[in-house]
Amino acid sequence: MKIGVDYYPEQWDRSFWEQDAALMAQTGVKVVRIGEFAWSKLEPKEGVFDFEWLDNAISVLQRFGMEIVIGVPTNCPPLWLYESHPEIVQTGADGKQIQTGIRGHRCVNSPVFMNYAKRIATQLVLRYANHPSVVAWQIDNELEASQCCCDECKARFRNWLLDKYGSLEEINAAFGTSVWSGEYSSITQIQPPNAYPKAWQNPALCLDWFRFTSESTTAFVKEIALTMRREAPKIKLTANTSVSENTPDLYKLFDEVDFVSFDNYPPAEIPKDTEEFYSHAFFLDMMRGVKGKSFWVMEQLSGPTGSWSPMSRTPKPGMIMGYSLQALAHGADTVVHFRWRTARTGAEMYWHGLIDHSNVPGRRFFEFAELCKTASKLSVIDTTELVSDVAILYSPENRFALRLQQQSEGFDYLEQLRYFHAAFSRYGANIDVVSPDSDLSNYKVVIAPSMYVYKKSSAENIYRYVINGGTLVMTNRSGVKDSNNNCIMEPLPTVYRELIGAEITEYDPVGKNEQTITDFAGNKFVCSKWCDILRVTTAKAYAEYNDNFYRCCPAVTMNRYCSGVVYYVGTICKMDFYESFAGNIMRQTGMPRLKGLPKGVEVTTRTNGLDDYIFFFNNSEENATITLPKPMYSIIDSTGKDKLELKPFEMEIVRK
Ligand code: GAL
Numbered sequence: 254m255k256i257g258v259d260y261y262p263e264q265w266d267r268s269f270w271e272q273d274a275a276l277m278a279q280t281g282v283k284v285v286r287i288g289e290f291a292w293s294k295l296e297p298k299e300g301v302f303d304f305e306w307l308d309n310a311i312s313v314l315q316r317f318g319m320e321i322v323i324g325v326p327t328n329c330p331p332l333w334l335y336e337s338h339p340e341i342v343q344t345g346a347d348g349k350q351i352q353t354g355i356r357g358h359r360c361v362n363s364p365v366f367m368n369y370a371k372r373i374a375t376q377l378v379l380r381y382a383n384h385p386s387v388v389a390w391q392i393d394n395e396l397e398a399s400q401c402c403c404d405e406c407k408a409r410f411r412n413w414l415l416d417k418y419g420s421l422e423e424i425n426a427a428f429g430t431s432v433w434s435g436e437y438s439s440i441t442q443i444q445p446p447n448a449y450p451k452a453w454q455n456p457a458l459c460l461d462w463f464r465f466t467s468e469s470t471t472a473f474v475k476e477i478a479l480t481m482r483r484e485a486p487k488i489k490l491t492a493n494t495s496v497s498e499n500t501p502d503l504y505k506l507f508d509e510v511d512f513v514s515f516d517n518y519p520p521a522e523i524p525k526d527t528e529e530f531y532s533h534a535f536f537l538d539m540m541r542g543v544k545g546k547s548f549w550v551m552e553q554l555s556g557p558t559g560s561w562s563p564m565s566r567t568p569k570p571g572m573i574m575g576y577s578l579q580a581l582a583h584g585a586d587t588v589v590h591f592r593w594r595t596a597r598t599g600a601e602m603y604w605h606g607l608i609d610h611s612n613v614p615g616r617r618f619f620e621f622a623e624l625c626k627t628a629s630k631l632s633v634i635d636t637t638e639l640v641s642d643v644a645i646l647y648s649p650e651n652r653f654a655l656r657l658q659q660q661s662e663g664f665d666y667l668e669q670l671r672y673f674h675a676a677f678s679r680y681g682a683n684i685d686v687v688s689p690d691s692d693l694s695n696y697k698v699v700i701a702p703s704m705y706v707y708k709k710s711s712a713e714n715i716y717r718y719v720i721n722g723g724t725l726v727m728t729n730r731s732g733v734k735d736s737n738n739n740c741i742m743e744p745l746p747t748v749y750r751e752l753i754g755a756e757i758t759e760y761d762p763v764g765k766n767e768q769t770i771t772d773f774a775g776n777k778f779v780c781s782k783w784c785d786i787l788r789v790t791t792a793k794a795y796a797e798y799n800d801n802f803y804r805c806c807p808a809v810t811m812n813r814y815c816s817g818v819v820y821y822v823g824t825i826c827k828m829d830f831y832e833s834f835a836g837n838i839m840r841q842t843g844m845p846r847l848k849g850l851p852k853g854v855e856v857t858t859r860t861n862g863l864d865d866y867i868f869f870f871n872n873s874e875e876n877a878t879i880t881l882p883k884p885m886y887s888i889i890d891s892t893g894k895d896k897l898e899l900k901p902f903e904m905e906i907v908r909k
Pocket of ligand 1: 394395495516552591601604
């Protein structure tokens with residue numbers, strides 16, 4: 254495992270560089286990311302490049318043994334470029350260009366911008382691709398599905414629709430525009446749905462806009478990647494991401510690069526409400542699932558966050574170390590901390606790095622130094638990977654469509670995924686969060702929450718998995734929409750009816766009202782948000798409702814289909830249900846279960862085929878004691894142990 258830092262030499266006087274690099278080396282830092290916002294320093298005037306400072310910074314870092322990731326600075330075109338080519342500035346829904354002055358203003362669809370972006374990318378690879386210390390390249394920064402509404406984007410969107418549907422008539426038919434006199438009689442009447450809250454607009458238009466904007470960003474990455482690889486075919490490329498409002502389809506975005514990078518900012522405050530999710534383990538598993546292999550954290554929590562929001566709590570003792578090791582436990586093999594120094598100027602001066610404004614290394618820095626020491630003892634993990642019996646299907650389109658039209662008060666697509674994730678985690682299972690189109694054949698259990706928008710390949714994949722003997726869990730709001738995001742006129746869950754062996758006769762979007770269900774063993778659980786009222790055909794009831802006019806109707810069902818088993822959870826419960834349900838499924842499918850793990854303790858296993866390494870992470874504010882089934886060897890402190898005493902946020906790694 255390698256630990257790194259994000260560093261901005263362009264923001265510091267040169268007198269800092271040498272002492273910073275020396276301290277990095279002394280601390281045990283191995284990787285440094287630089288440059289992703291430094292375009293104006295690299296090309297201070299049109300076509301005039303200045304690499305002297307970067308040569309210098311790189312050579313200082315090289316002298317101290319750092320591996321370097323260069324960020325291609327396309328997120329931040331210099332102001333002279335916006336001035337000479339105002340057409341590259343993004344346009345808002347009101348038709349006005351946005352005011353420059355922060356970052357990310359560029360329109361990724363602008364051909365003029367693309368040329369400049371390719372030129373700076375080319376210049377950088379020509380100069381540094383063969384540099385022995387440059388190990389990887391990051392394209393842009395936290396690319397989003399751009400919401401630009403400039404003429405270029407509009408024209409491209411309209412052409413994209415024409416390519417997809419063939420004609421305006423077909424677009425009208427696909428969108429069902431007879432509602433609200435929305436029929437298009439000319440292609441130019443089609444507007445990006447950004448002027449009003451999206452929920453007021455045509456859902457088919459909105460989903461296609463999401464697809465188009467996501468593809469535009471992916472196409473930008475592809476073009477830059479091709480340009481760079483043309484000059485330097487062997488470079489390793491990445492892009493960094495977080496999960497935010499306009500996150501593009503990650504599966505497509507990362508198709509164009511070699512590895513996934515995640516910006517990991519777990520909350521520094523543990524919520525009092527025990528139902529509130531705070532573990533970032535889910536997102537880490539999601540990142541590993543994008544390419545089905547290990548990934549990097551390109552930005553890792555290092556201090557209080559804030560600037561555009563009030564500052565968050567400072568990471569508690571143990572979190573700087575613990576949350577980095579948690580990322581390792583879920584498949585990150587390099588964790589780069591954001592940032593070495595806290596910015597002294599600029600909008601981000603309160604998004605703290607490892608060294609504070611005081612310039613005096615403090616508590617967080619010393620914990621980071623400990624982390625670097627610990628990481629240096631973990632090389633045995635480098636060749637290991639996570640092998641999972643459980644998969645949770647994550648669909649960017651379903652997430653978008655369910656956010657667009659919230660199904661009931663409190664209904665949240667990701668929350669359902671996270672409930673299942675947390676439940677299987679309670680028993681120490683490795684969990685992959687993967688695309689509904691990925692190969693499912695090796696999983697013992699697949700959870701497919703809210704398969705809302707129909708996609709033929711995914712539905713076929715799911716059926717195939719069950720036919721071949723898999724155990725599948727589906728939930729409410731599946732089979733609701735066709736691929737245009739219009740409702741399917743069949744009893745729910747439409748295409749999945751046969752699979753679940755039941756149909757929904759009616760549903761009750763109960764929102765925040767709480768009711769209860771009772772399972773086959775007499776256990777009672779609270780449910781809310783959504784209630785599907787089911788009528789079984791070949792399925793059996795696993796749990797029934799206790800309230801309302803649908804008392805005694807099935808809420809959760811179990812069906813045998815070909816050689817497989819399919820569960821359907823028609824409602825949304827609290828954690829106790831998912832824990833009990835996951836426990837039953839693991840027992841049914843013969844998966845090993847760790848029982849009695851203290852609350853907040855997360856267990857994952859990495860293997861190299863010969864040895865298994867078990868990670869015990871105490872993601873809580875209480876001390877935790879775990880008795881091991883047999884003595885095991887700790888690779889953290891090189892001793893044998895049969896009992897683990899974990900302080901808050903402490904990680905232990907033992908060889909099984
Ligand atoms: C990330 C971004 C960084 C920095 C950080 C803290 O989203 O990639 O450049 O802004 O947040 O604000």
